[in-house]
Each structure stands twice: as C-alpha cells, then as structure tokens.
Amino acid sequence: MQITSVKACPANLPYRKPWGISSGIADTAQHVLVKITTDDGDYGLGEATPFPIGYAYETQDSILHIIRDFLRPVLIGQHPFNLERIESSMARAVPGHPLAKAGIDIALYDLMGKILKVPVYYLLGGAVRTRVPLGYSIGIKSTAEMVQDAVHFVASGFAAIKVKIGAGPRVDLEHVAAVRDAIGPDIKLRVDANEAYRWDEALPMLRKLERYDLEYIEQPVPRWDLDGMSRLCAALDTPVMADESAFTPEDVIALIKFRAADMLNVEPCKSGLAGAKRIAAIAEAAGLSCTVGSMLEMGLGTAAHLHFACATRSVSHACELIAPLLFTGDILADPIFSQEPPDGHWDLLSGPGLGVTLDKRWMSALSDD
Numbered sequence: 001m002q003i004t005s006v007k008a009c010p011a012n013l014p015y016r017k018p019w020g021i022s023s024g025i026a027d028t029a030q031h032v033l034v035k036i037t038t039d040d041g042d043y044g045l046g047e048a049t050p051f052p053i054g055y056a057y058e059t060q061d062s063i064l065h066i067i068r069d070f071l072r073p074v075l076i077g078q079h080p081f082n083l084e085r086i087e088s089s090m091a092r093a094v095p096g097h098p099l100a101k102a103g104i105d106i107a108l109y110d111l112m113g114k115i116l117k118v119p120v121y122y123l124l125g126g127a128v129r130t131r132v133p134l135g136y137s138i139g140i141k142s143t144a145e146m147v148q149d150a151v152h153f154v155a156s157g158f159a160a161i162k163v164k165i166g167a168g169p170r171v172d173l174e175h176v177a178a179v180r181d182a183i184g185p186d187i188k189l190r191v192d193a194n195e196a197y198r199w200d201e202a203l204p205m206l207r208k209l210e211r212y213d214l215e216y217i218e219q220p221v222p223r224w225d226l227d228g229m230s231r232l233c234a235a236l237d238t239p240v241m242a243d244e245s246a247f248t249p250e251d252v253i254a255l256i257k258f259r260a261a262d263m264l265n266v267e268p269c270k271s272g273l274a275g276a277k278r279i280a281a282i283a284e285a286a287g288l289s290c291t292v293g294s295m296l297e298m299g300l301g302t303a304a305h306l307h308f309a310c311a312t313r314s315v316s317h318a319c320e321l322i323a324p325l326l327f328t329g330d331i332l333a334d335p336i337f338s339q340e341p342p343d344g345h346w347d348l349l350s351g352p353g354l355g356v357t358l359d360k361r362w363m364s365a366l367s368d369d
C-alpha cells in the first residue's frame with residue numbers, strides 16, 4: 001500500500017459575525033482542506049487552520065504552497081501507516097510550518113481509521129470518555145454582546161465561558177466583571193489574552209481579574225516570553241495556561257523547565273494528532289492539566305479535536321470545540337457541529353476514521369487541485 005495522491009484546496013467560510021481577539025478582527029475563515037489517497041483507492045481528509053489575525057505565522061497561501069511543493073513530493077510512495085518516517089521526511093523537506101503538517105497528520109489518521117474501519121480515537125489510545133463538556137469562547141466585542149453570548153450558552157448547558165481579553169486593562173476588567181455577574185458564581189470562567197500584554201503590565205491587571213474567580217488565565221504575554229510567563233505563574237493564584245507558547249513537544253519541555261505554565265491548551269490542528277498526544281503525555285508526566293481549545297476549525301478539524309479529547313487522560317477542562325457554530329455554512333454533509341448541542345456536550349464519533357462526511361462541493365474542490 002502506498003500514498004499516490006495528496007491534494008489541497010482553499011476553504012473559505014464567512015463568520016456569522018466578525019470574530020475578534022487582541023490582535024484584530026476577522027470576518028472570513030480561510031482554511032485549507034487536504035485529501036490523501038492510496039493506490040487501493042482509500043482516502044483520508046484533513047484541515048489546516050491558519051487563523052488570519054496573528055495566532056500563527058502561516059496563511060492559507062503559505063499552507064497551499066508548502067503542501068503542494070514541499071510535503072506532497074515526500075509523501076507520494078510512502079506507506080500511510082509509517083507516521084514516524086513520514087514526520088521525519090516532512091521535517092527534512094521543510095522545517096516548521098506546523099499547521100500545514102497538522103493538516104497532513106489529520107488526513108493520515110482519517111485514512112488509517114478508514115482502512116482499519118475503526119474510529120480515530122482507537123488509534124489515539126481508545127476512549128477515556130464518551131462525552132466532552134464544552135466551553136464557549138467569546139471574542140472581543142461590546143460588553144452587552146459578550147454578556148448576551150455568555151448567558152445564552154450557560155442556559156444551553158455549557159460548562160465554561162471564556163472571555164477573550166487584551167482590549168486594554170480597563171475594558172478587560174469591565175468585560176470580565178459583567179460576564180461573571182451575568183453567569184453567577186458556579187460556572188467556570190476563563191480568560192485568554194492571546195499574547196496581548198507585557199508581563200509587568202499584565203500582573204496588576206490580572207490580579208484585579210482574579211477577584212472574579214477565574215479557572216485559568218491563557219497566554220497573557222507573547223509566546224517567546226517564557227520569563228514573563230514564569231513570573232506570572234509564580235505571582236498569581238490563578239493557573240496560567242500556555243497556548244501560543246506550546247506548539248511542539250520541545251516548546252512544552254521548555255515551558256516545564258522554566259516553570260512557565262501551569263496548564264496547556266493542546267490542539268491537534270496546532271500540533272497534529274501525533275504531536276498533541278506527545279504533548280499530552282509530557283503534560284501528564286509533569287503534572288500539568290490540559291484543555292482542547294479552538295483554532296476556529298471547521299468540521300474536519302473539530303472532529304479531530306473531539307477524537308483527541310475523548311482519547312486523552314490529561315484533558316480535564318471543558319473543551320472549546322465550538323467553531324462550526326460561528327460560521328455561515330458548513331463543510332460537512334451532516335451538520336454535526338454547526339447546530340448547538342442540546343446539553344453542552346459533543347458525543348464520541350463512532351464511524352470509521354474521523355467519522356464525518358465532507359460535503360460534495362468540497363470533495364469536488366479537492367479533486368480539482
């Protein structure tokens with residue numbers, strides 16, 4: 001058995017409403033879909049998720065270029081189950097580009113699951129849970145809109161609410177206070193600054209935010225500032241979570257050495273499923289708990305995140321697998337993730353591979369590459 005074809009196509013979906021974090025606002029998601037086919041005619045599908053406003057260094061165009069011109073040539077002819085060898089080939093072909101490589105990794109897991117007729121979570125160690133409680137992540141917008149979202153999703157059964165911060169200390173405080181007041185004391189409330197602050201300006205502001213009983217504070221300072229992350233971990237009572245600082249297992253070892261994170265946001269669309277499992281194992285051994293966040297994945301990426309969350313012990317916080325609710329339209333044939341779940345959970349996906357079906361329109365777009 002060998003890989004005979006690797007295709008990639010752009011997939012753009014508008015957000016229902018513009019989505020904002022500390023680095024800017026986007027109105028359309030510009031992702032890349034991947035299809036890997038073998039000489040037996042089996043295929044697997046993946047998704048690469050470049051968030052357009054500063055989360056990662058990659059873009060839709062860079063991912064298409066890297067997959068077509070660097071990764072495809074080293075994948076053709078390989079056995080799709082030889083993941084470690086494939087990872088080494090991709091690393092030699094081009095260093096970095098984790099999101100492009102994650103799209104390939106997800107497609108390979110989908111392919112292996114389809115060939116073996118088992119769901120991807122079996123390939124990741126099997127299920128440790130059959131349902132994943134969800135947290136809803138609220139982008140930066142007006143206080144009234146943020147409160148409205150928080151109240152709605154708490155009433156829908158979501159276990160946690162995340163408030164994106166980084167709009168400035170005064171505005172952040174207003175947003176967090178208003179959301180905590182609206183959802184009451186019993187719902188978990190977390191914040192994510194997406195690298196917005198210097199550590200010395202973050203500290204006094206975060207001390208004020210701690211009054212609102214936060215579950216954790218995510219990525220308060222730039223990804224490279226492990227010293228700042230470490231100072232905040234030591235100074236704050238609330239756990240500090242690394243996201244942009246934690247793309248690779250090597251990143252996580254550095255975070256642990258510098259005592260620069262209490263928790264990790266682990267995302268298969270950021271690190272690949274294989275990389276995410278390595279990171280989760282390191283986290284478990286080091287005593288760090290994990291969540292599975294969102295890089296605003298469409299349906300394929302969300303399915304990959306859900307399989308990982310179901311198959312990983314160290315994931316112990318509500319997961320933000322909510323991005324398909326934010327889009328106008330869906331790439332999947334069945335609206336599994338684009339309609340609100342009845343009780344704030346997603347159930348394990350039990351079909352072969354990722355267990356989801358891509359809509360015909362996107363299957364034809366992939367055959368045109």
Ligand SMILES: [Mg+2]
Binds near residue numbers: 218219243244293
């Ligand atoms: Mg984050």
